[in-house]
Amino acid sequence: MRTLVISCHPNExxxxxxxxxxxxxxxxxxxxxRHIDVYRTGPDDDSLLEWAEAIxxxxxTWWSTLPAPFLAWLASVWGxxxxxxxxxxxxxxxxxxxxxxxxxxxxxxxxLLERGLAGRCAKHCRTRWVALYGIDRGSGVRRDRFVAxxxxxxxxxxxxxxSAGR
Amino acid sequence: MVxxxxxxxxxxxxxxxxxxxxxxxxxxLLADRPEAGCDxxxxAAERGLAGRHQTRLLDLPALGFEVAxxxxxxxxxxxxxxxxxxxxxxxxxxxxxxxxxxxxYPTLWxxxxxxxxxxxxxxxxxxVAFVLDDRNRVRPNLHRLRAIVGVTVxxxxxxxxxxxxxxxxxxxxxxxxxxxxxxxxxxxxxxxxGVPLDDFAAEVEARMGRL
Numbered sequence: 001m002r003t004l005v006i007s008c009h010p011n012e013x014x015x016x017x018x019x020x021x022x023x024x025x026x027x028x029x030x031x032x033x034r035h036i037d038v039y040r041t042g043p044d045d046d047s048l049l050e051w052a053e054a055i056x057x058x059x060x061t062w063w064s065t066l067p068a069p070f071l072a073w074l075a076s077v078w079g080x081x082x083x084x085x086x087x088x089x090x091x092x093x094x095x096x097x098x099x100x101x102x103x104x105x106x107x108x109x110x111x112l113l114e115r116g117l118a119g120r121c122a123k124h125c126r127t128r129w130v131a132l133y134g135i136d137r138g139s140g141v142r143r144d145r146f147v148a149x150x151x152x153x154x155x156x157x158x159x160x161x162x163s164a165g166r
Numbered sequence: 167m168v169x170x171x172x173x174x175x176x177x178x179x180x181x182x183x184x185x186x187x188x189x190x191x192x193x194x195l196l197a198d199r200p201e202a203g204c205d206x207x208x209x210a211a212e213r214g215l216a217g218r219h220q221t222r223l224l225d226l227p228a229l230g231f232e233v234a235x236x237x238x239x240x241x242x243x244x245x246x247x248x249x250x251x252x253x254x255x256x257x258x259x260x261x262x263x264x265x266x267x268x269x270x271y272p273t274l275w276x277x278x279x280x281x282x283x284x285x286x287x288x289x290x291x292x293x294v295a296f297v298l299d300d301r302n303r304v305r306p307n308l309h310r311l312r313a314i315v316g317v318t319v320x321x322x323x324x325x326x327x328x329x330x331x332x333x334x335x336x337x338x339x340x341x342x343x344x345x346x347x348x349x350x351x352x353x354x355x356x357x358x359x360g361v362p363l364d365d366f367a368a369e370v371e372a373r374m375g376r377l
Contacts, residue, residue, distance in 0.1 A: 068284035106336035
């Protein structure tokens with residue numbers, strides 16, 4: 001399966017840059033993967049949306065949802081189009097607050113991706129949610145465990161793609 | 167001379183002075199798109215608020231407000247000086263002083279326009295919207311705020327919007343509200359794109375006049 005990783009973080013030395021690198025390494029070990037960095041991309045990257053069969057979005061949850069540059073990218077690059085070639089969406093995100101606070105706030109980012117974005121992909125598009133809550137109070141051990149969880153999730157994604165291709 | 171004025175005029179002047187001194191500040195945040203016509207709605211909100219509030223309208227795209235938090239800003243976020251941009255510092259002062267915040271934008275992708283979202287991310291940082299206590303817990307810091315209002319033009323069809331909900335409304339009326347340490351008033355006014363805005367603008371002006 002052709003997988004497109006879309007990441008969004010201003011700092012290359014951040015935990016999210018590390019997550020992105022680990023996810024890309026796992027995906028490239030099992031198949032074909034390409035990458036868009038929303039912070040450092042132009043509007044020409046829409047051709048990759050036509051190329052992809054699966055997308056993995058990696059972003060920090062700020063104010064309940066995706067960072068502003070990601071929203072700007074969706075509005076300007078994805079636009080109103082529908083991509084029936086995309087059959088799977090995996091969201092990898094971190095939250096400063098806990099799971100229950102996010103639920104109270106309405107899980108805005110999750111609903112945008114699982115209901116909004118998925119509705120502009122293939123019918124029956126599969127969605128996966130891989131989230132670390134309470135990162136601001138978390139220890140390094142929790143972060144390490146989360147990285148391992150992300151890698152496992154990418155491996156599963158690659159395996160499911162391989163079995164779907166047989 | 168005040169001493170020679172009739173009592174009613176003296177009292178009237180005193181009342182005017184008191185109202186001016188007590189007028190709260192209101193902040194209108196605008197991020198428009200040409201097809202939405204939100205600038206007319208922001209102007210209507212400004213007219214409605216003008217009688218009772220010292221109102222400031224911030225047209226974020228026109229001001230050149232950056233949508234992306236920079237790497238330097240992100241590194242500074244949890245430090246003692248999280249604001250680096252003078253424009254952001256000015257807006258942070260206005261935000262902390264505001265008794266009313268009105269957000270005017272077109273709804274896109276089930277959420278607020280990127281400029282409104284960027285304003286929350288870059289302006290309402292630690293020390294402005296909230297503070298962290300000694301156990302690193304978030305504590306609200308918008309002590310003066312007493313009303314949050316949203317005025318939106320839905321650029322998405324209603325059926326599509328219902329699929330994932332109105333994220334902007336949740337962010338502003340739930341997440342932002344958590345940064346206010348007391349009860350506050352909220353109001354949310356929406357109109358579908360393509361509907362003539364005259365009646366809606368009049369309603370916005372009237373509702374703002376009641377705040």
